[in-house]
Amino acid sequence: MKYMMLIYADPANEPVYGTPEFEKMMAGYLSLSEKMAADGVMLAGEGLKEAETSTTLRVRGEKVETMDGPFAETKEHLGGFYLIDVPDLDAALQYAALIPSAEYGTVEVRPVMDYPDAG
Amino acid sequence: MTAPASNAIAVTKILGKLAREEQGRLLSILIGKLRDFQLAEDVLQDAMVSAVSHWGRNGLPASPQAWLLQVAYRKAIDRIRRTKTAELAGADLTLLMEEASGQDDNPDIPDERLRLIFTCCHPALERKSQVALTLRTLGGLTTEEIARVFLDRETTMGQRLSRAKTKVAAAGIPYEVPGPEQWPARLDAVLGVVYLIFTTGHAGAADDGRDLTQEALFLCRLLNSLRPDDPEIEGCLALLTINHARRAARLDDAVVRIALLDQDRSLWEASELKEGIALVEVALSRGRLGPYQIKAAIAACHCEGDTPDWAQILLLYDELLAFEPTDVVRLNRAVALAEAGGLEAALGIVDGLEPSLSDYQPFHAARAELFARAGRRQDACTAYEKAIALASNEADKLFLKRRLARVAGNWPRDG
Numbered sequence: 001m002k003y004m005m006l007i008y009a010d011p012a013n014e015p016v017y018g019t020p021e022f023e024k025m026m027a028g029y030l031s032l033s034e035k036m037a038a039d040g041v042m043l044a045g046e047g048l049k050e051a052e053t054s055t056t057l058r059v060r061g062e063k064v065e066t067m068d069g070p071f072a073e074t075k076e077h078l079g080g081f082y083l084i085d086v087p088d089l090d091a092a093l094q095y096a097a098l099i100p101s102a103e104y105g106t107v108e109v110r111p112v113m114d115y116p117d118a119g
Numbered sequence: 120m121t122a123p124a125s126n127a128i129a130v131t132k133i134l135g136k137l138a139r140e141e142q143g144r145l146l147s148i149l150i151g152k153l154r155d156f157q158l159a160e161d162v163l164q165d166a167m168v169s170a171v172s173h174w175g176r177n178g179l180p181a182s183p184q185a186w187l188l189q190v191a192y193r194k195a196i197d198r199i200r201r202t203k204t205a206e207l208a209g210a211d212l213t214l215l216m217e218e219a220s221g222q223d224d225n226p227d228i229p230d231e232r233l234r235l236i237f238t239c240c241h242p243a244l245e246r247k248s249q250v251a252l253t254l255r256t257l258g259g260l261t262t263e264e265i266a267r268v269f270l271d272r273e274t275t276m277g278q279r280l281s282r283a284k285t286k287v288a289a290a291g292i293p294y295e296v297p298g299p300e301q302w303p304a305r306l307d308a309v310l311g312v313v314y315l316i317f318t319t320g321h322a323g324a325a326d327d328g329r330d331l332t333q334e335a336l337f338l339c340r341l342l343n344s345l346r347p348d349d350p351e352i353e354g355c356l357a358l359l360t361i362n363h364a365r366r367a368a369r370l371d372d373a374v375v376r377i378a379l380l381d382q383d384r385s386l387w388e389a390s391e392l393k394e395g396i397a398l399v400e401v402a403l404s405r406g407r408l409g410p411y412q413i414k415a416a417i418a419a420c421h422c423e424g425d426t427p428d429w430a431q432i433l434l435l436y437d438e439l440l441a442f443e444p445t446d447v448v449r450l451n452r453a454v455a456l457a458e459a460g461g462l463e464a465a466l467g468i469v470d471g472l473e474p475s476l477s478d479y480q481p482f483h484a485a486r487a488e489l490f491a492r493a494g495r496r497q498d499a500c501t502a503y504e505k506a507i508a509l510a511s512n513e514a515d516k517l518f519l520k521r522r523l524a525r526v527a528g529n530w531p532r533d534g
Contacts, residue, residue, distance in 0.1 A: 001290040003291075015126070078315050087291075087293070088291045088292065088293035089241075089243055089290050089291045089292045089293065089296075090292075090295075090297070090301070093243070111289060111290050111291055
């Protein structure tokens with residue numbers, strides 16, 4: 001099954017560049033992506049630019065409404081994602097627990113909708 | 120002339136017994152093959168309906184369980200062909216057809232209930248859904264009965280169950296017994312569900328629907344038979360057995376017990392108590408300590424001898440704190456400390472727990488007892504009043520009011 005791991009964090013809680021915590025986080029992400037590559041489970045994974053760079057859009061009627069900033073008024077913002085292919089939720093949760101941001105943020109693990117081959 | 124009617128009565132009686140005793144086991148097998156909780160429930164129900172007319176006409180098959188499974192597989196194939204949904208979820212029609220055409224003279228029916236209970240209690244499900252799903256699939260309770268347990272409406276509980284079943288399939292929760300690495304944490308979740316079912320039954324009125332304490336004991340014995348020699352399962356079973364033995368004395372935990380030292384020990388079921396205590400000893404002898412074993416040992420200490428061995432109980436709470444460093448355990452430990460002679464130190468500890476436990480009724484009840492012993496009657500009365508205000512059932516409220524009256528006595532209070 002394919003799972004999307006969505007990584008949320010409050011920028012105020014993230015390790016600051018130049019501190020040992022930051023180094024630890026970087027090392028954690030590096031070893032995680034190496035592990036996922038070695039296990040052959042990673043389909044995609046990206047980090048996103050800060051939430052302030054986000055633009056939110058809605059189409060209401062004929063009108064396109066754009067907004068500066070992310071959709072939700074929450075402290076934790078989407079900061080990145082991994083898309084993995086593993087046998088079941090337990091396997092996905094094991095990888096999710098290795099995401100360094102899980103220690104101060106939140107990781108949402110969500111199955112990807114699966115359609116049969118169209119033929 | 121009355122033969123068909125009496126046959127029908129006999130068949131429905133047997134089916135009722137099968138539904139009660141074998142439903143969990145049959146479901147556990149069907150879910151394993153179909154990978155769909157709802158489909159498994161539906162086709163087992165279909166098979167039971169078929170059984171009424173078939174068995175009524177032809178008499179009982181050699182193995183009713185195998186007959187029901189085979190018919191359930193056939194019903195599943197029909198439904199899958201109609202909707203195709205379970206096929207997408209991973210059910211293999213060819214395999215199902217083999218199962219459906221199998222001979223029912225092979226009554227060697229496996230037991231997959233360990234996989235089922237671990238799936239129902241998967242941490243990706245909310246605790247309340249874990250309890251509901253466990254009671255539904257393993258206990259065979261109806262949605263209405265489960266709704267009554269939670270004081271929910273039947274429709275609300277139906278939606279919760281249906282969401283949980285959908286999530287198991289859609290989120291890819293594996294139908295497996297966890298491996299050794301995950302075993303302790305996952306077992307803890309399962310035992311947590313079993314214990315919660317027990318305490319819910321213990322607190323509830325006895326005449327209100329199913330006896331949940333029996334349901335919990337059934338689940339725990341089942342776990343113990345499917346995975347023998349696990350000290351935590353034995354510990355949990357011992358804890359339930361000891362608490363069940365004392366049900367007539369209505370004792371729950373040390374917090375209540377301190378106030379109930381005048382309880383009637385003759386009300387305890389001696390043989391059940393003995394069984395529970397023997398089980399703690401077996402569990403502890405395995406040398407792999409865990410929280411349920413410690414809680415069972417504490418419960419055992421309360422029952423052995425004429426008066427509880429408080430020094431020993433205090434040591435056990437110290438051990439328990441290492442596994443469960445929570446304020447509730449700290450409160451229970453403080454009560455044991457007071458009993459073991461450290462009243463002032465206990466009051467100091469309890470004072471420190473106030474902010475986090477201020478909405479916890481047993482906190483105020485225990486504190487009131489400690490105040491009363493220390494001769495601080497006014498403080499004791501205030502604490503009893505807080506406990507009474509927080510008490511969730513009439514029995515607790517009445518008990519606390521009686522304690523308050525005893526402490527207050529004729530002693531005049533100001534304010």
